[in-house]
Amino acid sequence: MESFLHIGIDDTDSTKQGCTTYVAALLVEKICGMNAVFLDYPHLIRLNPNVPWKTRGNGALCLRVKIDEDLKESLVEEVMETVEENADLDAPGTEPGIVVYAGQEIPPALTKFARRTITRIVRRDEAIRLIQRFQCEAIGFKGGRGLIGALAAIGEPLFRDHTYELIAYRSQKNRGTLRRVDDTSVFKMNVKTRGLTFSNVDDAKRRILITPRGPDPVLLGIRGETSDVVKKAFGMLKVLEAVERWVVFRTNQGTDAHLCNIDSISQASPNCTVVVTGSIINKPKTIPGRHVIFTLGDEGGHIDCAAYEPTGKFKNEVRKLMNGDVVEVYGGVRRPSNGNPTTINLEKMRVIKLASKTMLRNPVCQSCGKSMESMGRGQGFRCKKCGRRDRNAEKRVVPIKRTLSERLYIPPPRAHRHLTKPESRYSHEKSLERKSLFPKHFWGLGKRLTRN
DSSP, X not given: OEEEEEEEEEOOOOSSSOOHHHHHHHHHHXXXXXXXXXXXXXXXXXXXXXXXXXXXXXXXXXXEEEEEGGGHHHHHHHHHHHHHHHSXXXXXXXXXXXXXXXXXXXXXXXXXHHHHHHHSOOOHHHHHHHHHHTTOEEEEOTTOTHHHHHHHHHHOOOOSSOEEEEEEEEOGGGTTSOOOBOHHHHHHHHHHTBTXXXXXXXXXXXXXXXXXXXXXXXXXXXXXXXXXXXXXXXXHOOBOSOEEEEEEEEEOTTTTTTEEEOSSGGGXXXXXXXXXXXXXXXXXXXXXXXXXXXXXXXXXXXXXXXXXXXXXXXXHHHTXXXXXXXEEEEEEXXXXXXXXXXXXXXXXXXXXXXXXXXXXEOOBOTTTOOBXXXXXXXXXXXXXXXXXXXXXXXXXXXXXXXXOOSSEEOOXXXXXXXXXXXXXXXXXXXXXXXXXXXXXXXXXXXXXXXXX
């Protein structure tokens, strides 16, 4: 008899070390050694990016496998031992959670829980009630806050839009040192896979984005539309240090899954990422740090919106807004602090309608067509060329062409969150039939392909 297991893991890392995807990568090798069959790629589920206690990308993992019933207990024990051995349990705030759900289909209640966890703050008590209701096996270390993400990872089957990421990991001796990947090979790979991979580089700054900067075990991550393309892109890179292992994850990254549409500014809740439409009521101003702030209003109220200095050209476009423009803003809602009001930190902006912009100019001479000049307050105008005078002439209203367009504006890749959908992904959205994928060739040791 076979068991269908969904194994969720979260919150094993700290700001100083570790990575939950690495724990999952270790488990992939161990589970394959137990003759289990993967029902899907490992899932990397990015949760609400606005939670105050996140470490880096707020990612939770789920491994979906089919295994002989007799080996189920051994597999669960292996998961618990691997998490305990690799989690940074001494770090304040690191509270790992493991949840194991047995069943072929994911209950709708868990899917709804996952969607809430991706878009807003949920409480651990809610996760525990669902764990008990669906008779999951679970263990929470310390405070057990990781149970929330672990259960959410199980509940998100990625039937809607999804992408893939190949993550390669460093050998132990190299962790904490500068990552060594040839920049030129990254730019070449980006050109050859353009439109199929994303967020590899920031062209404006000539910055490599596939390599993180922290002390974690991740060497690089390549994000793309298919498993095949991220593996192909990985093969194009010139990696100048040892690769311990690599895994292809299926993920909600780059899908805007965290966005929550609201009908009114009054519904903007702190620590959520909202999409809301309004009109500019206080035109943009630049504050210290070169950040740009404007006020958006609707019938329900008003709220400040901020484009920060690292958003580069996007910030400059925001600066062109004027009172009366109608825009749709996308961004995380920040609580008021340090004397600053509640603010939407902009991730994107869609200009829906531009207000007309005009200026006053002197009238044109009716005799020669040249511009006239004022003869003084209330005395009319005189032509500078032919001398004609007109006491009844008035300044004329002249429309000025706006340099802003009615379209979507997105910051450069260096300013994106993990969940932000980049411009290249629009029209690449996908969905998945409700069936298992049974992936092959999705992990390896070194740069070798491991067949399972």
